[in-house]
Structure formats: structure tokens, C-alpha cells
Amino acid sequence: MKKTENTYSRRSFLKVSSLTGGGFMLGISWMASAKPEEKLAVMEVEPIWQELTSYIKITPENVIKIYSPNPEFGQNVMTSMPMLIAEELDVDFKSIIVEQASYNPALFNRQFTGGSQSIRSAWKLLRTAGASARQMILTAASQAWNVPVSELTTSKGQVKHASSGKTGSYGSFSTAASKLPVPKDIVLKANKGFRLLGTPQKNVEGTKIVHGKPLFGMDYTEAGMLIAMTERPPAFGMRLKSFDATAAKKMPGIVDVFTIQVYEPNQKLAMFDTRSFNEVIAVVGKTTWDVMNARKKLNVVWENAPETKEIVNNRETIVPGGLESSAKHYADMLAMDKKPGRVERKDGEPEKAFEAAKHIIERTYTAPFLAHNIMEPTNTFAHFQGNKVRFVAPIQGPDFIANTIATRLGIPKENIEINLARMGGGFGRRAYGHYMVEAALISKQANAPIKLVYSREDDVSGGIYRPTYQLTYRAAFDENKRLTAIHIKGGGIPESPLHANRFPAGALDNYLAESWSIPSNITIGAFRAPRSNFNAAAEQSFLDEISEYMGKDPIAFRLELLQRAKDKPVGKNNDYDASRYMGVLELVRDKSGWGKPENANKKRGVAAYFCHNSYAAQVIDLHVKDGQVIVDHVISAVDCGVVVNPEGAKNMAEGAAIDGIGNALFGNLTFTEGRTDQKNFDTYRMIRHHEAPKKIDVHFVANEVDPTGLGEPPFPPIFGAMANAIYQATGKRLYKQPFGNQIG
């Protein structure tokens, strides 16, 4: 067993009672989880919780509560993160209470859901928290029984002393243990000693979900709470000129109508502060329906906005004026392809290779803007009082927005309380917490607790989209059809998708990657596997097409390139581990029976990709019926290191496949004169039941690598596998997403 020093700052394990104003963790019992509550219910007195690190509380009656630090948006961290603690604490997972922690950077580490990093960054930390608490209990037991710690063992929340036959519950030692210091040196289990990790555990909130319990931000209510909605310009590139609220104010249930400035002029912004419109009209009333109706009675004059400048991340950023349209976006992107780009990476002599080429294949791939369409529309509860503000917020990154709220409201950061509500999806959208600033300003002005609610239309047309992208791939071949160089030039509106150091960089002697971008007033944000979600489609389609030209099997060709990158990598900054990349390709090849005679008639496509520290490959089988793609089978292979909760992990990879197929076939947000052409699910095409694959199989590479990302990695390659399978079924290579309307 490896003895690891507890390197996590003691800060991470502060106890609530050692802080003033420790009430942060209390008073959110409506969010507390799971059956063991019944245990609490039968306890006659208020439970006395003893804290053993900030993540664990135990009562003398041995009720054990574990705080799940990170925001939950469906990736199931509320189950998998407490599993890490429970493994080392050595308790029965089914008998513990899991509670969503509130935002509290003094007590909890990295409370951010995004970048597929929750488990990766908590892997040692949360196990250390569990092991530390166990150690404290053992020390307390050894003192109580006057026996050495080394003679004590634990099992399911009980301490045992074999030679004397003594046993005692964790709870019976919890009071004494809570007074001990958090140990400095702790020993974590070796992977093969895991009893809980790697076993399927049910979603700790599953029962509440199927019973329709109020778990989401949208469901929150309290006495005196009003509903607020905001009216924003109807198009990007517009702003408020004037408005008359007389009629709206007369509508039933309406309490107030006023404007707010989301940020102060010249307020310095950070990366996740993005908002689409700075001045908006707030309508405050009794019910959502009242407010929706009153919005229709607003008399508003909008005007075209001029070019503006903003300071984002200490850099001046230009927000152009003008009303943008998709047709022009695509034309502008094509024009950029003809101009030299910014060179991001160059290996060997790509220009010479192209001059000497006997054959060149050049293909241009595009993808549209996408709206996140989180199932639960944007919302948050806020109550501003004096110089404090309290939120119940569905938010992926509370720590990002807390500073901004403090600055904008002019209050100390410590006066901001954020209770983290379960999120009805996030996909990156809820990393941008401008709506919390809006809600706080509205609560302040209305002098009441409010819940800010976006309608579906507000959400679809309100910005922070996956950008529109373009990538042109060129490949040079010699007279023997040998690949001699690849040139990638890519860009987007308003950012480039290019990851210059990813595969196939590192596998090619001659390689050139160039980048460009076109400014826009349409706001963008992270969307499940940002940039990768497009790069994979382009790259994996192109590799498929050139392997066909060379007469090679698409999987064998990729493996050949990866073997080269493994044996003799070109360049130094290659992002990926070629062996793990090969591993998922080999696994998907074997599991799908790739190349086997019994599968000869299947129309199948393959793709693989690396992002967020993990590797994923898929084979998709499909057929076309009446101009519609029917996906018969998705075989997914994932290497995300150790899998903490296999059933939750599978669910996530299945969802990634369906999400990818939906966006590849249908996802499309277009603009006319600054307005989105799609406003709701009647016009924005989402994948539905009958379009989901008939079957999905997910396979994980078994290894002992510390966990890497999972929420995002299985998503990007789906786009490539779809394009490649559609080609097999139809004989048509598709270059422009979405594919759905180009099949028949």
C-alpha cells in the first residue's frame, strides 16, 4: 500500500463549525437525498451531526451523511463523487444520506461541473476525505478501548477489535473523532482493494425523480416569492431604445416593470460572464402565466446597436454592430479559406510536399450554430436583502459568477449564498451565470425574493451558442498513393475550432495547421466537448475518405498512423497518448466484429477521438428508409481510466451517442437579420424517441489509469461515425451539418 501525504490543503477539510456563519450547509433539507432519511424521521430529537472533514457528518446514532460537492446536471456526480468518499470511509453506500453541498470554496474544492473533470479532479481528494475520517474514527476508538489502531478493522460503518471481540459503530465514536485533528498522512486503498468503486450504484436521487419531487431550480418556491422574466432585443445587433409599460403594468398579477443593466459600463468581465444583451426589461408578477401575458403588452422600441468594446479577460474585445444572417456567415467563412490563416503548427515541409504531390484531396466541412436547449429552461431564485444575496441556482460554475455578482452588486463575496439546485441539463450553458446577476438586480429593485424564469423561446433565441465552424482538410499523395502531408485550415464565427496538436499531428512528417476567426455579435459558449464536437466530425470523415482513396481499411489506416505516432512521434506537443487511442479503436473493432464476413452487408462507419483526457471510438450501423436515417446499432468503446459507477457511466455514454446522432442529423440554429429562425421545439429539431438508435452497446477499456473525463469524450466521434456510415448506406459523402435533410 502506498502511503500518500495528505497534500490537499487543510482548507479543503475545514469544518463548518470553525467558520463563522457556518449556516451555509443548513436549511436546504428540501434538497437532501435518499431513503435513509426515514432513519432520521424516526429519531425523536434533532440529529446532532459531528463533522469529520467538510464532506462527512455522522450522528451518534450512526446516521452518515456525505456531501456531494459538485453541481449535478445529469452526469450523476451526486452518486459517483460520494462513492469515492464512501469507498475509503468504509460504509454501506445504500445506508448513507447524500446531500448536495452548497457553494462554499472554503469547504469544498473545485465546485465546477464542466470539462469532464469532476471525477478526475476529485479522485484523490474525496478518497482522502473518506480515508481521513475513517482514520479519525479509528483513533477515537483506539483511545476509547485503549488498544493500538493497528489492531482495529472496519466494515460497513463499524469498528472491530478482533482479539477482544469489541465492536462499535462509527457514530459511537463520532463525537470524540470530530474533536481530533484531520490526519496528515493517510493511506489510500490500492485499486484492487476497491469494494464499492466499479460496482453499479443507482442514482441517489432516482426515487425523487420518478416521484416528481421538487428538485430543480425551476421548482423552488418560498413565501412571498415573485416571478420575473426579461424582455430582450429580438435580434443580435439590437438594443433597447425606449419602452412604455403602462399596459403591461395593468395586467393581472403584475407587480412591477423596470429595466436593468446586467453589467456596469466598462465593468471588466471574465470568460464565463458572457451575456447577450446588457439592458433588458424585467417584468415582475405573481405567476409565470401573468408575467408571460404582460410581456406581450409591452410597447418597446428597439434600435440597431453600434459597435462596442468590452474588456473580457483583460483583453479588449470588439462586438461588431449589424444584423447577421446565416447565408452570409457561410459565404464569409468560405472566403476566409482563400486567405492565409494564422499558422498554429508546422512540421516538416508541408508546402513542398503539396507542390510535389501527384494527387491532392481537399474537402471543406461546416457546421451550424447550435443551441444547448437544456431541458429545464434557464432560471434562478434570488433574494437580495441589505448587502446580502441568497440564491437557489442551477449553475455549473458558481465560483465563476460569484466574483461578478459581488462586483456588480457592490457586496462582499462572503455575503453571497448559493444553494446548488439539481440542473435539468447543462451541456455548458449553465457555466454562464449572467442570469444570477440579472436575478439579484431584479430582486434588489423589486425588493422581494424572485425567481427569474426564461421561456423556451428566451432560451433558444437568447445566445451563448456553439459557434458555427468550418474546417478544410487537404491531403497530399505521391505516385504510390502514399500520404505525404496533411494541411488543416479552420475557423469559425467568432472562434476557431482548431486543436493544432491533436491527432493526426504527430503521425505525419509534413503537417500544417492554420486558424482564422470572424468577429460576430452573436454570443457563444462552451457546448459539450467544445470545438472537439466539430473537429471530430471533420477529421474523422476526412480520414475515412482518404483511407478509401488509398485502398485501406479505415480502422487499419488509423491504427497505422497511431503506431507511427507511438513509435516515432513527430513534434513535441502532441496532446494525446497514441496507445490509449489505439486501445479504443481495437476494442471497438473487436466488439463490433469489424471486417467479419457476417457483417459484410452492414452499412457501418467508424470514428475515434480524444478529448478531455479520454478516448472514445464508435462503430455505427444504419440504414436509410424513405429518406430517413435509421440507426440500428451503436457500438461505443471508451477509455476513461477507472470507471467509478459503471451503470451511470454507461448511461452517460449512451446519452452522448443519442445527443451526437441528434445534432449530426438535425441540430441547426440559423439566423436572418440577427434573429434566430428557430424559437422553440416546434421549429428547432431535436432528436426524438423514434430516431434514437435501436441498440447501443458501451464497452470500457479495463485499466488502472486514474479516472479521466467521461461526460464529453464519447460525444464528438459520433458525428464522424454517422457521416461515414451514411456514406456506406447512400454512397454520398456529406460535408455540411446537419446531415438529416441531405439523405433522400
Place this chain on the structure above:
Amino acid sequence: MIKKFTLRINKKTYTVEADENMPLLWVLRDVLDLKGTKYGCGVGSCGACTVHLNGIAVRSCQLPISSLANQNITTIEGLAEKGDHPVQKAWLDLDVAQCGYCQAGQIMSAAALLKSNPRPSEEDIDNFMSGNICRCGTYTRIKKAIQQAAAKK
């Protein structure tokens, strides 16, 4: 116009004063504090707001309160007294939910489907459920859960 209405929801009688055009969805959520029924689109396109009207699956965002006198309304909170409807049990057994936001609507649709069609084919399920969007992509699990609930009925 604000009027008084009597509603029968989950076998209980409620008296509500509300605008006659207020959709049942908002009556449930904002007036009666029954938050299990979800708002997803408000235009009848997502199914998040699905409830039963006399045993039939309907979109509560499309039903004005004035149309509901003497009708039996069932929401997710009242689907089974103990929360143990075969569909709910199958959902738990297969750990269907990701974010969970769409699932009340999915469960209400699935329960209505099995009531009218106790042994649905895959195609029946696809057709019946296609009005319920799941942004997280739990469709394949939902289908399995419906088949499992059907087999146990």
C-alpha cells in the same frame, strides 16, 4: 378574466381562482405548488408537462383551466399512491434518468401507453413516445423500461 374553478386532481378537490386561459401546467406549478409537472416548451412540443386527463395522456401546457371542470386529472405525484407504479419501478430498476427533468412527462406518457396498450411493440412505443423529448438522450433506457413494465403487468 379571473374566475373560480373547481378541479379534481389526484383524487383531491381544489378550488382555484385564476385567469380562465391559464394553462393547467401553470395552475399546477404556480398556484397549487405541484411541481412534478414540468415546463419545457409551452407549445405542446416536448411532453415535459404530460398529465392524465381521465386516464389519457395530455399536454397540460395546452389545456386552459376553463376546460377542466368535472374531469379527473392525474399528475406524477398521484400516479400511484405509494409511488410504485410498474412504470416508476421499471424506471428505477433500469436507472433511466440522467438530469431527470423530462422524466415525469416520460413516465406519465408511458403509463398512459400501457393502459391503452398493455403489450406495445417497439414501433408502438416509438410512435406513442415521440412527443416526449429527452435532451439527455435516455431514449433507449426508456424503451427498455416500458418493455419491462409491460412484461411485469
